[in-house]
Amino acid sequence: MHSTLSLAPASPLAPRLSDLALLLVAVVWGTSYGVAKGALVFYPVLGFLAVRFLLTFALLLPALLRAPAPERRDALAAGLPLGALMLGIFLCETFGLALTQASNAAFLISLCVVFTPFAEWWLLRQRPGRAMFAFAAVSLLGAALLSGGFSGQWGWGDALMLAAAVLRAITVCQTTRLARRRNAPVLALTAVQAGVIGLGSLLLALALPGTLPPLPSLSDGSAFWLACVYLVLGCTVFAFVVQNWALRHSPPTRVGLLMGSEPAFGALFAVFWLGEQLSPTAWLGGALIVGAALWTMARRSPSPA
Incomplete structure (x- = not known):
């Protein structure tokens, strides 16, 4: 029996499990920046992305081939446009980080949390509840404190990170839209x-x-190869599968907010693994981001009118 993206009836525990799984993905993705940075010492950006995702494709190819023909067609119909969006995200993020300051990058990519309600409203015609806008604002404030805000300079790297944030929000909503039309494992x-x-x-x-x-x-x-294994198994296979599954049980804005806790976990990883230092203001920002994620877990979003 295949796990699919169809909107089948879910158990009452599914939303809570979805929230916890998304927070775990945020933890894993928070570590990915430091791990990827180490890998890029050995190999350039495009080659590194090719190795990481072609290894992932080879690992998951049997699942694609074993799927019944109708489900395989649905996987191709949904996966090709979503894959193109995600290619844009990874290219913008990776090159953007190389061209801007880390504080600007962290702040800009966290704007995905703010863009997602508007992308949901625009693409899915579903206005999120007022509380979700408040949660997004708290998370954005936390990201600003964590990263130190803008330095006052704007360059190509900042523009690329902004584009990545927009693409992230659009991808979350497009995945939900396609989930309603396709039965893809x-x-x-x-x-x-x-x-x-x-x-x-x-x-x-x-x-x-x-x-x-x-x-x-x-x-x-x-x-380099250890980093690739970690990124393939943890940050790609596990994270992609969990995010695709979670979008069956949570609205896009909720998913975006939970994933927006990623900068806080990235900071914790940098402190305890890479030996970096954080100011009290940055710690406060991280607490606000995690607090917003826990807050949204404590209540379900109201159904769109």
Whole structure:
């Protein structure tokens, strides 16, 4: 029996499990920036993205091939456009981080939390409850305190991070929209998305001369390959599957807010694993982000009118 993206009746516990799973994804994704940064020491951005997502595609390909023909067609129909959106997200995020200050990047990507209610309203014609706008505002304030706000300078990196935040909000809503029309198994859908991202990154790398050097060896580049394994299994397979499943049980704004706790967990990882320091103001910002996520877990969003 396949786990699908159809909106089948769910158990009363499903929303709570969805919230907890999304918070765990936020924890895992919070660690991904430091891990990916270490991997990029060994290999350039496009090549790294190609390796990460083509490995993911190879791992999940059996699930796609085993799916019944109608479900496989649904996975392709939904996964191709969603994969294209996610390719844009990863390209904007990765290159944006290389071109802007970390504080600006953290603040801008967290704007996804604010953009999602408006994307939901625009794309799905569903106005979120007033409380969700308040939760989003608290989360955004926390992200600003955590990152230190803007430095007053605006560049290409800032624009790319802003674009990534917009694409994140749109992708959450588009996944929900397609879930209502398609009966795609979650693993098969994730395989298609990963294939689009991996192949797109590879084609871009091949099109740009000098951007695809030989892969690091297992002996000299063990840190690169360990990072790839962690990102593939934890930050890609686990995170993509959980997010696709959770969107069956939670409205897009709620999902966006819970995922918006990612900067706080990234800061904790930086402190305890990378040895970075945080100011009291940054700690307050992280507490507000996590508090907003826990607050939204304590109550369900009202159904759209």
